[in-house]
Amino acid sequence: MSFFDNIALGFEVALTLNNLGFALLGCLVGTLIGVLPGLGPLATIAILMPITFYLTPEAAIIMLAGIYYGSQYGGSTTAILMNMPGESSAVVTCLDGYQMAKKGRGGAALTVAALGSFFAGCVATIFIALAAPPLARLGILFGPADYFALMVFGLTAAVVLAQGSLLKAIAMVFAGLLLGLVGTDVNSGAMRFTFGAPQLFDGLNFVALAMGLFGVSEIIDSLIKGNRNPPTTATIDSLYPTREEFRAAAPASVRGTVLGSVLGVLPGGGALLSSFASYALEKRLARNPAEFGRGAIQGVAGPESANNAGAQTTFIPMLTLGIPPNAILALLMGALMIHGIQPGPGVVTQHPQLFWGLVASMWVANAMLVIINLPLVGIWVQLLRVPYRLLFPVMLFFCAVGAFIESGNVLNVYLMAAFGVLGYVMKQMEFEPAPLILAFILGPMMEEYFRRAMLLSRGDPTTFVSNPISLVLLLMTVGLAVLIVLPNFRKVREEAFQE
Amino acid sequence: MSVRVSNWRDLISGLVLVAIGVLGVQIAHGYQMGTAANMGPGYFPSLVCYGLTATGFIIFLRAFRAARPEQGQAAQERLAIRAPLLVAGALAAFALSLESLGIVIANILLVAIAGIAARGIRLRELAAIALAINLFTYLVFVKILGLTFPFWPE
Numbered sequence: 001m002s003f004f005d006n007i008a009l010g011f012e013v014a015l016t017l018n019n020l021g022f023a024l025l026g027c028l029v030g031t032l033i034g035v036l037p038g039l040g041p042l043a044t045i046a047i048l049m050p051i052t053f054y055l056t057p058e059a060a061i062i063m064l065a066g067i068y069y070g071s072q073y074g075g076s077t078t079a080i081l082m083n084m085p086g087e088s089s090a091v092v093t094c095l096d097g098y099q100m101a102k103k104g105r106g107g108a109a110l111t112v113a114a115l116g117s118f119f120a121g122c123v124a125t126i127f128i129a130l131a132a133p134p135l136a137r138l139g140i141l142f143g144p145a146d147y148f149a150l151m152v153f154g155l156t157a158a159v160v161l162a163q164g165s166l167l168k169a170i171a172m173v174f175a176g177l178l179l180g181l182v183g184t185d186v187n188s189g190a191m192r193f194t195f196g197a198p199q200l201f202d203g204l205n206f207v208a209l210a211m212g213l214f215g216v217s218e219i220i221d222s223l224i225k226g227n228r229n230p231p232t233t234a235t236i237d238s239l240y241p242t243r244e245e246f247r248a249a250a251p252a253s254v255r256g257t258v259l260g261s262v263l264g265v266l267p268g269g270g271a272l273l274s275s276f277a278s279y280a281l282e283k284r285l286a287r288n289p290a291e292f293g294r295g296a297i298q299g300v301a302g303p304e305s306a307n308n309a310g311a312q313t314t315f316i317p318m319l320t321l322g323i324p325p326n327a328i329l330a331l332l333m334g335a336l337m338i339h340g341i342q343p344g345p346g347v348v349t350q351h352p353q354l355f356w357g358l359v360a361s362m363w364v365a366n367a368m369l370v371i372i373n374l375p376l377v378g379i380w381v382q383l384l385r386v387p388y389r390l391l392f393p394v395m396l397f398f399c400a401v402g403a404f405i406e407s408g409n410v411l412n413v414y415l416m417a418a419f420g421v422l423g424y425v426m427k428q429m430e431f432e433p434a435p436l437i438l439a440f441i442l443g444p445m446m447e448e449y450f451r452r453a454m455l456l457s458r459g460d461p462t463t464f465v466s467n468p469i470s471l472v473l474l475l476m477t478v479g480l481a482v483l484i485v486l487p488n489f490r491k492v493r494e495e496a497f498q499e
Numbered sequence: 500m501s502v503r504v505s506n507w508r509d510l511i512s513g514l515v516l517v518a519i520g521v522l523g524v525q526i527a528h529g530y531q532m533g534t535a536a537n538m539g540p541g542y543f544p545s546l547v548c549y550g551l552t553a554t555g556f557i558i559f560l561r562a563f564r565a566a567r568p569e570q571g572q573a574a575q576e577r578l579a580i581r582a583p584l585l586v587a588g589a590l591a592a593f594a595l596s597l598e599s600l601g602i603v604i605a606n607i608l609l610v611a612i613a614g615i616a617a618r619g620i621r622l623r624e625l626a627a628i629a630l631a632i633n634l635f636t637y638l639v640f641v642k643i644l645g646l647t648f649p650f651w652p653e
Binding site: 175187451 | 509511519526536547586591593605606609614618624625631
């Protein structure tokens with residue numbers, strides 16, 4: 001099938017009334033949680049995941065993906081109007097967006113952010129449509145040793161880009177691998193780490209683990225920090241940017257899109273990394289960098305385009321190679337697996353409706369989001385007045401019911417509660433849960449590829465370096481590891497997270 | 500020269516990781532190990548547990564390093580107990596009551612315990628939330644998604 005046939009098939013799927021409805025629902029929920037502080041896309045996707053198991057796989061992934069990019073749009077609204085990042089990748093937008101709002105140019109900043117995101121979304125959609133199928137074809141060439149090396153590389157990148165101590169991130173990878181091994185060993189049928197509990201024979205429940213670590217622990221965290229009253233909102237006069245503003249913003253937006261599209265594909269990349277990188281780039285390219293932090297429109301246009309492009313292209317490694325580059329994509333991958341779809345090189349050919357439907361829905365969702373966010377911006381700002389004390393019992397209810405309905409087993413509710421408390425304690429001990437969930441998802445596959453590679457080489461571990469693809473991947477991994485040890489890079493990394 | 504612990508959290512978490520790792524190795528050695536060419540179910544888990552033990556041990560050792568000033572933030576906060584206990588308690592109450600008392604009462608219990616955790620919430624607000632989520636359960640989960648819950652006490 002040609003490129004256009006594929007796109008046509010995608011739109012056929014994305015434009016059915018059912019899928020349009022779920023895309024809209026995802027975008028609305030995403031914008032809402034993007035606006036609300038203390039509730040990020042990760043927690044929301046974790047909490048709402050079980051409900052999507054009652055939908056078709058296409059509708060489920062379209063809705064969950066809509067939440068992801070909806071939160072990118074919504075996060076920028078509060079960042080610009082009240083200096084409050086509703087979502088972590090909007091932190092950068094606060095720097096100049098709020099300064100613009102204080103000067104009365106908030107409306108222009110919002111328009112530039114939304115249109116920049118829309119432009120980035122369109123480009124990233126085409127990028128995915130063009131880049132994913134060849135990458136999937138490349139993935140088919142990968143042998144077990146290559147896949148094992150790829151997963152090692154992916155996990156290493158996740159460790160490098162995790163916040164906080166590297167050592168603790170490595171510990172979380174091992175812990176995630178271990179948790180992923182719980183259950184029946186597929187090769188021998190032996191029960192491992194089940195302690196005789198029949199509920200664990202199929203492995204630790206992914207939904208209970210993800211909801212606990214990302215949903216419940218987030219709720220506990222927000223409860224302790226308490227909800228601050230929303231600060232006063234800057235008023236919006238006109239949504240139209242001036243000609244000069246537009247001229248400054250357009251190239252920044254293009255640069256941000258390119259940068260975000262590329263960074264999104266890398267393991268460990270995604271929206272957050274893209275927006276930081278784009279801000280740094282714009283500041284370096286600017287004629288007078290002193291303007292940055294005082295309301296430079298490039299500082300809004302670049303990162304906002306970059307985070308949206310990055311959010312979308314992170315789907316490429318997940319869908320084509322089965323490697324989730326960040327925790328959100330790990331959740332989406334888990335959701336697909338529960339639907340019986342194994343993300344990997346086979347998705348494009350075996351599930352064309354799903355793949356192309358998702359690609360087309362990205363464009364559809366972006367179009368919806370511009371409409372949802374620009375003219376309706378006032379409504380979203382009003383929603384900030386909803387106090388957290390009313391929100392949190394409702395979120396807890398979704399967690400409880402969600403953990404139950406996915407399996408019909410109350411044990412998973414207890415399990416989720418336990419992982420929620422554990423997640424909170426981990427955060428207090430400065431351990432990040434993201435590397436754990438990535439390793440949990442990849443663990444069983446890693447073991448499988450490791451076993452197969454060693455079987456093929458008759459127990460000779462040099463197979464990992466004698467294979468050209470795995471050699472390159474392992475060299476890249478070593479390169480990353482060397483980067484970590486270099487004191488210079490360490491400093492940059494720490495500074496980047498502090499900004 | 501006396502040994503000083505500069506970071507108790509690293510000390511404890513390092514020890515916990517070592518304990519889990521050692522226990523994991525013990526359990527994994529109970530499974531068939533096999534050979535490198537033909538691995539048994541115990542081979543890969545042992546490797547993972549060795550890794551966990553080693554990283555945990557390094558984290559433990561580093562707790563004795565001189566404290567760095569930037570480590571302050573989270574380490575100075577006290578570990579809160581009230582909120583995690585109440586949240587876990589609300590979920591446990593839901594799970595305990597769901598099968599015998601039905602989801603309507605389970606929802607009410609969940610909201611009631613959650614309400615203790617949320618400071619400054621009014622009784623009227625709690626009642627409204629309980630009513631809303633029960634309506635939602637009925638309309639969306641039962642009517643639209645067609646799930647079968649135990650609804651009322653048996």
